[in-house]
Amino acid sequence: MRIGDAKQTYEADEAIWTSNTQKLWFGLLLLILLLFPFMADSYLLYLGCLVGIAVISTTGLNILTGFTGLISLGQAGFMGVGAYTVAWLSLNTGLPFPVTLLLAGLVAAAVGILVGLPSLRVKGLYLAIATLAASVFLHFIFAEWESVTGGMGGLSLEPAHLFGLTFQSDFRMYFIIVTLAVLMVLAARNVLRTRVGRAFIAIRDRDISAEILGINLLRYKLMSFALSSFYAGVAGGLFAYFYRVVTPESFPLSMSIFYLAAVIVGGMGNLLGGILGAAFMTLVPEALKLLTAALTPFYPNAPVFMSPMLEIIFGALIVGFLIFEPHGLAEIWHRIRRFFRLWPFRN
Amino acid sequence: MDWLFFGEISLAGLAMGGLYALIALGFVMIYKATRVINFAIGEIMMFAAYLFLAFAGGMELSAWIALPLAVIGGSILGGVIEKTMIRPMLGESPISVVMVTIGIASILVGLVEFIWTADPQLLPNFLPREPVFIGPLYLAPKIAYGFLIGSALLIVYLLYFRFSRGGVALRATASDQAAAYSMGINVRRVFNLAWVFGSLAASLAGVLVAATGGLSPQFGIIGLSVLVVVIVGGLDSILGALVAGVFIGWLETVAGAYLGGEYRMPATFVVLAVILVIRPYGLFGTHEIERV
Numbered sequence: 001m002r003i004g005d006a007k008q009t010y011e012a013d014e015a016i017w018t019s020n021t022q023k024l025w026f027g028l029l030l031l032i033l034l035l036f037p038f039m040a041d042s043y044l045l046y047l048g049c050l051v052g053i054a055v056i057s058t059t060g061l062n063i064l065t066g067f068t069g070l071i072s073l074g075q076a077g078f079m080g081v082g083a084y085t086v087a088w089l090s091l092n093t094g095l096p097f098p099v100t101l102l103l104a105g106l107v108a109a110a111v112g113i114l115v116g117l118p119s120l121r122v123k124g125l126y127l128a129i130a131t132l133a134a135s136v137f138l139h140f141i142f143a144e145w146e147s148v149t150g151g152m153g154g155l156s157l158e159p160a161h162l163f164g165l166t167f168q169s170d171f172r173m174y175f176i177i178v179t180l181a182v183l184m185v186l187a188a189r190n191v192l193r194t195r196v197g198r199a200f201i202a203i204r205d206r207d208i209s210a211e212i213l214g215i216n217l218l219r220y221k222l223m224s225f226a227l228s229s230f231y232a233g234v235a236g237g238l239f240a241y242f243y244r245v246v247t248p249e250s251f252p253l254s255m256s257i258f259y260l261a262a263v264i265v266g267g268m269g270n271l272l273g274g275i276l277g278a279a280f281m282t283l284v285p286e287a288l289k290l291l292t293a294a295l296t297p298f299y300p301n302a303p304v305f306m307s308p309m310l311e312i313i314f315g316a317l318i319v320g321f322l323i324f325e326p327h328g329l330a331e332i333w334h335r336i337r338r339f340f341r342l343w344p345f346r347n
Numbered sequence: 348m349d350w351l352f353f354g355e356i357s358l359a360g361l362a363m364g365g366l367y368a369l370i371a372l373g374f375v376m377i378y379k380a381t382r383v384i385n386f387a388i389g390e391i392m393m394f395a396a397y398l399f400l401a402f403a404g405g406m407e408l409s410a411w412i413a414l415p416l417a418v419i420g421g422s423i424l425g426g427v428i429e430k431t432m433i434r435p436m437l438g439e440s441p442i443s444v445v446m447v448t449i450g451i452a453s454i455l456v457g458l459v460e461f462i463w464t465a466d467p468q469l470l471p472n473f474l475p476r477e478p479v480f481i482g483p484l485y486l487a488p489k490i491a492y493g494f495l496i497g498s499a500l501l502i503v504y505l506l507y508f509r510f511s512r513g514g515v516a517l518r519a520t521a522s523d524q525a526a527a528y529s530m531g532i533n534v535r536r537v538f539n540l541a542w543v544f545g546s547l548a549a550s551l552a553g554v555l556v557a558a559t560g561g562l563s564p565q566f567g568i569i570g571l572s573v574l575v576v577v578i579v580g581g582l583d584s585i586l587g588a589l590v591a592g593v594f595i596g597w598l599e600t601v602a603g604a605y606l607g608g609e610y611r612m613p614a615t616f617v618v619l620a621v622i623l624v625i626r627p628y629g630l631f632g633t634h635e636i637e638r639v
Contacts, residue, residue: 071442122627124441125384129578130623132571133616140613257449264446307465311457318450322443323435 014193016186030182037174045170047286052177053238054278058262059188059271060231065260066269067192068224069204071128074115076255077135078229080142081108082236083246087155088148097160097167097176101237108233109226111138116225120218123207135256142248154247157240167241177238184231189271191227200224204269261314265321267328276329284317285310354484356604357597362486362494364596366552369497370569371576371588372504373548379521379583380541383433384441386448389570390455391428391546392553395421396470396562397463399554403471410473418550425546429539452567460564467563474558493555500551501589504544508585517541521583571612572599575619581632591630 007013017023037045061075082104089100115134119127142149149155159168160176167173191197199220202210211217240246258281266277288310295302321328370388377385385391398420402413428451436444474492478485508514519527520537528534557566576595580587595615602614628634 065442069442071445118623118627122623125445126578126623126627128442128445129574129619132574133620133623136571136612136616137620140609143609257453260446261450264443304464305461308457308460311453311460313457315450315453315455315457318453319432319447322439322447322450323432326439326443 016189016193033178033182037171042170045174047283049170049174049177049242051279051282052174052181053235053242054259054262054282055181055275056177056184056238057232057235058259058266058274058278059185060228060235061259062263062266062269062271062274063188063192063200063231064224064228066263066267066274067197067204068200068221069207070116070119070221070224071124071260072131072225072228073128073253073256073260074131074135074138075228075232075259076251076253077131077138078108078112078232079236079239079255080138080246080248080251081111081229082233083240083250084142084149084155084236085233086237086240087157087246090157090160091155096162097241098162100160101180101234104237104240105230105233108236109230112225112229112232113222115229116222119221119225132253135253139248139251139253142251149248152248154245154250156245159244160241170242173238173242177242180234180238184234185271185275188231192271196220196223201269258314261318265317265328267330270328270330272333273328273330276333280329281314281317284313288313351483353601355486356601358481358484358486359490360597360600361593362490362596363600364593365494365501366497366556366592367573367576367596368589368592369501370549370552370573371580371592372501372585373545373552374573374577375580375583375585375588376517376541376548377545378577380517381429381433381538382441383448384445384582385545386445386570386574387428387452387455387567388545388549388573389567390452391421391425392549392556392569393459393562393564393566394424394455394553395546395550396553396557396566397459397468399557400463400468400470400562403473404468410471414473414551414554417554418547421550421553422543422547425542425549426539428546429542433542434535434538452570456564456567465564467561469561470554470558472558487559489559493559497552497555500548504548505585513540572615575615578619578629579622581629583633584629584631587629587631 005019007018012018017026036048040048057075057079061072064070064072085104085107086100089095089103095103111134115131118130122130143152145151159166160173161167165172167176192200199210199215202213202215203217203220203224207217236251239250243250262277262281263274264277265281266275267273288306292302292306325331370392374385374388377383377388395417399413399417402408402416403410406413408416432447432451433444436447472489474489476488479488479491480486508518516527516532516537517540519530519532520534524534527537553566556569572595576591577588579595580589580591595618598618599611599615603611606614622629626632
């Protein structure tokens with residue numbers, strides 16, 4: 001059982017690290033993340049990179065949907081903006097990757113602000129539809145603005161580089177992706193405990209009350225959109241460096257739904273939930289692929305059923321979590337933790 | 348400008364718009380009664396169309412038996428969805444409920460691929476084949492007869508809303524749930540019936556649209572066009588669904604014919620964006636006043 005946990009100041013209550021044990025666990029996690037690529041085979045490494053990108057994007061969407069209560073179906077579109085920015089910059093300017101990724105985030109954030117502008121007038125589901133419209137327009141631009149985006153054929157780009165070092169392999173990309181993922185999640189955690197973060201949460205809980213409390217709704221809603229699409233833009237940029245080809249079909253509407261699902265399955269308004277959700281939703285299809293491969297010798301038809309099964313499982317996860325575990329994986333995690341923390345007592 | 352061509356395209360677009368209006372009516376019915384935005388409506392249409400395929404193609408029933416069976420199947424599906432997956436979400440935030448319908452859409456796509464594979468299919472032709480001429484304008488028979496059947500159901504629905512007990516109960520529930528309860532209306536049953544009848548309209552439209560354009564698991568995309576229709580018309584307005592349905596159907600077809608297929612979606616979404624900025628609650632929707 002955990003003792004000596006009484007907090008006497010607001011600072012202590014708001015602190016990111018509340019105990020030494022927590023710091024220890026976090027250090028351990030970092031160590032594992034650092035050692036992982038040296039022990040993992042190429043497939044696990046590839047999965048690690050995918051999860052890292054998904055974590056960044058999901059964290060961004062979590063800020064917008066989970067903490068500010070603005071539902072967005074445009075996340076894939078914003079990622080596309082980031083990816084095309086990186087691709088175009090690396091083809092036309094040859095800037096090193098930290099600069100291109102930063103610009104990718106900023107361009108996506110600018111687009112996010114533009115999309116967020118109606119958010120003061122339209123709310124809830126109407127806003128979801130507005131972001132849906134934005135993603136339709138973005139897809140149209142990706143496909144038709146051929147001089148910049150290369151049309152339906154898309155763009156292929158050179159590997160990321162910095163100081164003469166090129167990041168061609170998954171092994172090297174892993175370090176960029178995971179470093180950024182850790183930094184960006186920590187940054188999100190930090191923002192959310194400031195005035196800005198509390199304003200987001202106030203808007204989520206009741207926007208009219210928040211306005212009466214003196215929160216400038218337009219400003220903070222746009223800030224949330226900008227922040228969220230900045231994350232999406234960086235994730236999209238990493239996506240571009242990782243696959244090194246960007247096409248309009250890389251960012252379909254189903255991808256936006258995937259990230260919303262990750263936020264929901266993980267737990268809305270919970271950063272840890274976003275991370276768990278991103279990892280879980282990325283790994284479920286892979287687990288199903290492994291299962292299919294294992295079953296194929298016995299049922300030669302298994303691969304045919306994999307893609308429909310995936311659709312069904314994806315939908316069932318969304319519906320199931322919303323009905324039976326609305327607070328998502330994060331809640332399960334907390335329940336486990338509570339059990340150990342209270343042990344040997346029951347409740 | 349070739350006016351004859353424009354006339355023919357417009358006519359085809361208006362006929363398609365009639366079907367959109369029917370689907371939008373189903374959508375609005377569900378929204379009015381239960382305040383649920385049903386992202387799965389395209390998939391319910393698709394499911395009914397596949398049922399028709401199974402009855403008419405697989406079991407070789409006459410199309411005029413298969414059509415009602417498929418439509419009944421689609422309505423039952425709507426009822427079951429409401430009972431099992433929407434009812435438990437009563438009182439949850441709208442975001443969660445919408446996500447449930449998105450999840451349902453995904454499940455339905457998976458089921459369809461599971462049963463009928465992902466390959467595109469053609470529905471057996473059951474509509475008359477003689478070309479239809481309205482004045483000098485030619486109209487493809489499938490579209491024309493689809494429009495006729497669709498409008499017939501549309502008129503039945505409008506009359507039902509206006510005059511029957513069930514329609515009055517539905518409108519009462521939509522305007523004030525608590526009052527409807529206290530007047531002895533079985534609100535739960537109204538919720539369920541709204542889903543059944545909404546899915547019925549969608550199912551019929553689904554078979555008719557699939558009969559003209561073919562069928563594949565991606566058929567549910569049409570749900571996006573319907574979404575545009577209901578937002579433009581106003582989520583809770585039947586009149587809006589009709590007007591916007593016809594208009595969006597026309598616009599989509601004309602944009603597709605003159606600018607190319609890739610402009611169909613952006614053209615309608617431009618209208619959507621403009622409407623969202625000028626009248627966020629749609630052309631004919633009610634403007635809800637929020638209080639703290």
